[in-house]
């Protein structure tokens with residue numbers, strides 16, 4: 001289990017993470033979502049003991065994670081797939097990690113097989129595509145067979161088959177009882193993967209809840225109704241406070257009334273229904289609505305904020321706390 005408590009990280013004038021509190025439980029995939037620059041990577045790095053919090057705490061199974069002591073057996077992570085020595089082969093890279101963490105050599109072949117890189121194990125990483133590097137990073141995370149796994153934007157660079165594979169992998173790891181935290185700035189990537197969501201914006205918590213409950217927070221909930229008499233039904237529903245729009249075919253999209261009430265009214269007026277389907281707001285819609293005022297880098301606005309924060313970034317990088 002990962003516990004984040006009042007976690008804050010400042011870089012000079014930039015507050016990357018601000019009083020963040022959430023829990024990541026085992027046995028399910030938790031999606032860690034937020035617009036670009038929301039503070040996801042910074043939070044993950046603090047959980048892994050790579051960045052020091054300004055205040056607050058992050059623990060793995062009750063203790064601050066010490067990668068030198070605990071190592072890859074306790075927690076595995078994919079943070080930056082580009083952060084590998086290009087001159088090494090995939091196998092040599094993993095062998096070095098295994099040696100450094102006291103892991104058996106056989107794990108290298110096992111994880112290479114698992115991520116689909118067994119055929120290129122002897123090739124230099126410099127020649128790898130971004131997708132292959134992501135797979136190698138995932139192999140490194142799995143090397144110690146750890147109960148806790150963190151993946152920062154793992155889908156970047158993967159082709160559609162790779163995306164499907166990685167989703168299946170996360171679901172399997174969670175089903176095995178592991179704690180799985182996966183970050184993304186795209187809701188669509190989480191829709192078919194995560195059971196639970198932690199959503200942040202500008203370093204602050206926006207939501208920590210089940211995926212379905214999060215979707216229900218969006219304003220776009222509606223009911224799709226199919227009937228041979230759309231005009232008659234519209235005339236019945238409108239005075240009851242519904243907004244009715246034509247949808248594909250002879251269907252109607254109704255907002256402002258529940259499916260049950262629409263069914264009752266149709267029955268009272270002897271209007272036949274072929275379909276009566278409640279639709280929750282799409283996750284993407286809920287995500288956009290809830291993060292709208294906390295996204296730093298949306299097209300059209302905030303060019304200044306981007307420039308400011310990059311300037312701070314450069315200043316702070318020189319000061320030493322490099323990512």
Ligand SMILES: Nc1ncnc2c1ncn2[C@@H]1O[C@H](COP(=O)(O)OP(=O)(O)OP(=O)(O)O)[C@@H](O)[C@H]1O
Nearest residue numbers: 011016036037038039040041042185309313316323
């Ligand atoms: N070493 C650093 N020095 C200064 N500022 C930093 C540093 N690392 C991160 N930041 C700033 O902290 C904020 C959060 O960055 P972070 O990379 O954690 O966000 P993110 O949610 O992972 O974004 P993305 O989806 O774009 O990867 C940003 O404003 C970023 O510019």
